[in-house]
Amino acid sequence: MLTPFREILEERRAAGAAVGAFTCYDVTTAIAVVRAAEARGDPVLLLASEGSFRSSWGRLLLPALVAVADEARVPALVQLDHVDDVELIDAALAAGAGAVMADGSKLPTSDNAAFVAGVRARAPEAGVEAELGHIEGGEDVAAAAEAGALTDPDEAARFVAETGCDCLAVSIGNVHGKYARPPELDWDRLRAVDDRVDVPLSLHGASGIPDVDVRRAISLGVCKVNVNTELRERYLAQLEAGLPGARDGLRLLELGAGLVDGVAQAVTAKLSVLAG
């Protein structure tokens, strides 16, 4: 059931848990994500990457993800992830996205704040997530990355007050894609940001972060955890395993069912870590 972003985050915060936000490049993945969330009774977010929304078929994918989220028997919504283009933001919201990740993190902080405040003003009802500091790595390419510019706690307090964002993505040593070396998250920084900022925090680049660290991040104010790379890995492994059997008899339905099961298992494992 489509549910406002703020409501989902506040419920998770009150439960001492985090909502899982999973990148879906197709409807098969979205069905797997929702099925896993329904089995646990957990809320869930379906992420559409900017790259897929920009593609020729992306304008069709996002409404399809919205339909899957709407049918879900748990609170759900679709968020356009990491977008710095207001026309794309308007198009995604018009297509039914309930939230956007207004990513001005490559800009100087004052420009980032002005961009996010502008998105807030354009879309008062939508969920608006912002990023301060910069999380390195590609959202659509799972290459190894090093930590980027870290979030400054004092700046974060001013930034949230100025922008009116609903959720703040922190850069504390986390990266998108694969970790070039085992992640060492800056716990003191996360604690300081959480002390100074009253909106829920989000942790991007959760693929490859040990479960114990994800749980620790949740205990320090993280209420939303983004996962992409681990799902793609599982999807491709499942596809490889299912292909030989599917070729014989062109069993596409069976191949699809195997993909849903495999991806759902990966989502279930992650959701169990986020339960608090």
Ligand code: 13P
């Ligand atoms: P990973 O690909 O590292 O899981 O990151 C996902 C993400 O943060 C999407 O915004």
